[in-house]
Amino acid sequence: MSQLSELLSTNYDKNIEELKELLRIQSISSLSEHKEDVQKAASWISNKLKTIGMEHVEIIQTKGHPIIYGDLIHKEGAPTVLVYGHYDVQPVDPVDLWETPPFEPTIRDEKIFARGATDDKGQMFLHIKAVETLLESDGSLPVNIKFCIEGEEEIGSPNLPHFLSENKEKLSCDVVLISDTDMWEKGVPAITCSLRGLCALEITLKTANSDLHSGMFGGGVQNANHLLVQLLSTLHDANGKVNVDHFYDNVIELTDYEKEQMAELGFDEEKLKQSLGLTNLTGGEKDYPYRERISSRPTLEINGLWGGFQGEGTKTVIPNEAHVKITCRLVNNQHPEKIQQLVKKHLEENAPIGCTVEVSLGDTGNPFLTPIDSPMMQTAAEAYKKVYGKSPVYKREGGSIPIVSDFNKILNAPVVLMGFGLPGENLHAPNEHFHLENFDKGILTICSFLELIEK
Template structure:
């Protein structure tokens, strides 16, 4: 480890400059005007992998943005580690809130500011540098390594699942490692062992064949807005619990160890309320669970959007004939997104008020993910963190969703380890995104340590 540390120290400035090159490429996957930039970023990654000694480097063109594959497979009878990451980034709006241009990487206070710095170019780059450093020092890797880096994560990875299904043998591995998450706090590493899944629905409620004059028809005909509010109010009971039949049937309760881990995080609810300008947090069903548990380990049903009737300035005395709503559910381990969609749809249709026509369309889904804490690969990751950071990581469930994680797990039948090196306050998806450089060399060393431990 001392040789690795010395080499990284000597090459720190050069490594950061290389990361800046990648960060300068505006590879925004959701905007068609950046299609050439996406190709440029894919080429940059592929060239870098080839230059450090990876083989079979390939830019796989899809109907969307490219996937990069590369490997080093020279350790007979050794495990194989597959590294996943993404080189696409979010749009930069609102631009005026950036203190420095989002694609001109700038270092301030030992942080590198740029779009993609922490999500996910910076963290993916750590794996590339870990492999390069090991090859320079040892002349070989302790295990076999494969890379799968895509350019569509920020738009839902539409073409990666088919690629995984069609290339199972090519991508076969003993563990998938992803660095697209965060630590618990500065100096406190964390392993995210669970992600919530999701499902979405949209509903349209219609009454008369047009909007009506509220003076001529008020009190005599149905108001679509009123009926929508009435319908949506049936989704939760008076205490805030989701009121959809069988919604909680498949929820697996946390173990005592998991509850203790969450409790040990010491979440400050009063500080949160103050920072958000709130006087209270959600109650009802959630009162039975600590805040850190209910935002990560309990399923939810949220109304995300409502519209209907007159939206302009001033008053328009109409009775709207249409009203619309959007719903998403965050789901936990063992819940099936398609099943929950069906339960919610059935509930809405069953409770639709008289005098309306209801249409419910099913939208996006994503499976929840969980790797048991006592999984051998999770424990090797924990040991690697402790070796470098001098502190055992905390184990946490994440309330958000990364559907592709579950796809890797199911398609390749391999455990997935989420080894994050970002920090929670690094503004991913927001203006002034950045990555703390204190986790740059430490992150590379931690990955090197993990690869060594996987061999044992």
């Protein structure tokens, strides 16, 4: 490990400059004007994989943005590791809130600031550097390695599941290794053992056949905004519990070990409230601690709400249409499509008199849970301890990476989520950054994992 550390120290400036090159590419997958930038990023990564010695490197075009594949399979009888990551990024708006341009990587306070720095170019790049470092140090890898890097994660990976299904043999592996999550806190590594799933719905509530004059009709006809608010108020009870029949039927409670570990780590509520500009943390189910509510409990959230006049000044109308966007975060054993239907049924059955409700079903993503006592998880824990000097926390993540469940089910392989970001690194927000203390440590931890699973 000391030899690898010395090599990384020698190559540090070069490695950081290469990361900056990748971060300068404006690979925003959701905006059509950046389609060529996404292709440029795919080419950059493809060339980098070839440069470090990967074989069978190819850029695979899809109906959307490309997938990059490469492998190095020379170790007969050794495990095969499939590394997944993504090179696409979120839009940068609002630009005026960035302290430095989002695609001009800047280092300050031992952090690198740029869109994609932590989600996920920076973390994905650690794997490329780990393979390069092992090859430069030893001339070979302790395992067989495959890369599958996509450019559509930020828009829901619409083409990747089909690619996985059509290329099971090509992608076959003993473990899928992903770094697109974060640590518990500075100096405290974490392995994400659970991700929440999701489902989305959009509702349109209609009353009259047009907006109406509030002077001529006010007090006599239904107001779509009023009725929508009335309907939405039925979705939660007074304690924050989702008030939809059978919503919690398949929810599994945390184990005593997980609750104990969460309690031991502690939680600074006052610090969080101050950082968020809040006076209390009372969202969700009041019968559960905050850490549980944001990681291991399902939710139903109103994400967008509109109807009637939205412009400057006053327009005295009674709106005939009102709209809402809803998403649910789901935990292991809940089925997104089933939850969509339960929420849809609730909305239709509780619609106020005098209106019609149209419910459109949106995206879904499955939750994911991996046993913390599985061999690959324990190997990852050993790798973290070797580099960081302490065992990692097993963390349930409140967010969703739907493709993780697809890798697990389609390839029938365990998935290990080894994150090196830190909470508060502003992923999806202005001033996104990555703490450089986890750059070489992240590379070393990945190297250690690849060496340990050889045994």
